[in-house]
Amino acid sequence: MSKNVTIIPPSEGKPAILRVAAYCRVSTDSDDQATSYASQIRTYTELISQHEGWELVDIYADGPVKIGLNQKHPTARGALV
Numbered sequence: 001m002s003k004n005v006t007i008i009p010p011s012e013g014k015p016a017i018l019r020v021a022a023y024c025r026v027s028t029d030s031d032d033q034a035t036s037y038a039s040q041i042r043t044y045t046e047l048i049s050q051h052e053g054w055e056l057v058d059i060y061a062d063g064p065v066k067i068g069l070n071q072k073h074p075t076a077r078g079a080l081v
Contacts, residue, residue, distance in 0.1 A: 020054050024061040037061070 022044035026033040041059055048056045 014053075017053055017055050018051075019057045020048050020051075021057050022048065022059045024059060 022041075024037055024040040024044065026037045041061075044059065045056060048054050
């Protein structure tokens with residue numbers, strides 16, 4: 001029995017749009033950490049928007065809450081700012 005093998009070479013170049021996600025984290029439940037969290041979101045959002053060809057897909061976050069997601073913040077896990 002003869003085997004057919006098709007070799008598919010890797011594509012050259014980069015995709016037209018790079019889909020980017022950010023990850024923000026706080027380690028305690030103190031008020032200053034909430035400010036840090038908001039600052040991280042702002043920084044990542046601005047940084048990603050400054051790159052032509054980058055698309056912000058999502059911002060993921062976790063924090064001191066036992067289940068791993070800081071539910072105090074409306075942007076935690078899956079909601080864009």
